[in-house]
Amino acid sequence: MSSVAISTASRFRLRQWRDIGLIAGLALCSGFLALASLPGPVAGPPAPLAAVFPPWVVGEEAVARSLATGARVLRQGTVPFVVVLAPETTARPVGALLMLRLDGLAGCIISPEAEASRS
Incomplete structure (x- = not known):
């Protein structure tokens, strides 16, 4: 057994x-x-980057911090603490919380029509 x-x-x-x-x-x-x-590497031009600063950083200061890194600033976002930078930028600006690729996140970019209506 x-x-x-x-x-x-x-x-x-x-x-x-x-x-x-x-x-x-x-x-x-x-x-x-x-x-x-x-997904593999994306063909075509690289997407711009958005540098997101804390909400208490004013727009002029956010742009100045981005320019201090040698980045080429394309425009500001719809909120003043977001700055859209050229895609060849690799350095993170001082005080930036996030660096986001704008492949499908075009909501923070001001359209030319919206920019004209603001003035």
């Missing part, structure tokens, strides 16, 4: 290791699939 119990226990361990191997294999394959589905 003990030999039957030992073989049943060893079969259970083999099944357990087989299940663990299947789960690990599926996790590994799903990780590779997720990496393979990531």
Whole structure:
């Protein structure tokens, strides 16, 4: 009776290791699939960057801090503490909380029509 119990226990361990191997294999394959589905480099001109400063930084100071890094300022955002910079900028301005690529985030850019209506 003990030999039957030992073989049943060893079969259970083999099944357990087989299940663990299947789960690990599926996790590994799903990780590779997720990496393979990531987008590659974007062709075309690079997107501008938005430097986001704290809300208490006034617009002139945000532009001055951005210019101090040698960045080319394209325009200000709809709020004064956001400055849109040229894409070749790599240095982060002093005090900037975030540097965002504006690939699909054009909401902070002032359109020419809105800029004309502000004046």
